Amino acid sequence: QVQLVESGGGLVQPGGSLRLSCAASGFAFSNHDMRWVRQAPGKGLEWVSFINSRGSYTTFIPSVKGRFTISRDNAKNTLYLQMNNLKPEDTAMYDCSQGSDNGQGTQVTVSS
Numbered sequence: 001q002v003q004l005v006e007s008g009g010g011l012v013q014p015g016g017s018l019r020l021s022c023a024a025s026g027f028a029f030s031n032h033d034m035r036w037v038r039q040a041p042g043k044g045l046e047w048v049s050f051i052n053s054r055g056s057y058t059t060f061i062p063s064v065k066g067r068f069t070i071s072r073d074n075a076k077n078t079l080y081l082q083m084n085n086l087k088p089e090d091t092a093m094y095d096c097s098q099g100s101d102n103g104q105g106t107q108v109t110v111s112s
Contacts, residue, residue, distance in 0.1 A: 002026045002101040009094060009106030016086050020106055022079040022096030030054075030074035036081045037102065038092035048094070049081065064090070086110045 008020040020036070036048045049060045049070040058070050069082040079096050086108075093105040 002098060004096050004098065004101060004103030006094065006096055006103045006106040009108045011109045011111065012086055013112050014087055014110055016110070017082070017084045018086065018108060020081040020083065020094055020096075020108075022081075022103060024077045024079065024096070024098065027098065029072075029077040032098050034072060034079045035097040036070060036079075036094060037097050038090075038094045038108075039105075040089075040092040043092075046092075051079070083108070 003025045005023045006020060008018060010018060012018055031053055033050065033052050035050050037045055038048050039045045047061065048064060049058065049068060051058045051070045051072055055072045060068055067083065067085045071080045072078065088110045091108060091110050093107050095102040095105045
């Protein structure tokens with residue numbers, strides 16, 4: 001049974017940073033590509049970032065490129081999202097995703 005547990009969200013001022021983590025279990029984490037997705041209030045689900053199974057390829061949506069970094073530690077079955085220079089428009093519930101499975105999410109709120 002796939003389990004994805006996110007943590008690290010919170011309230012931060014514009015320009016601040018957060019590091020999200022996603023602890024994965026129930027599947028062979030090192031064999032699977034992973035994604036971070038987000039959903040802002042009143043909006044649909046939005047893909048944010050992708051990393052391949054080995055961590056050798058990453059990609060981002062244009063609005064976060066240069067500010068966010070995705071990484072993974074396959075020995076720890078953990079996915080990360082480092083978010084710098086956060087903006088109010090980054091406010092959303094952030095989930096890690098593997099295939100059709102998502103976690104419960106962690107809330108990120110960027111506000112002064």
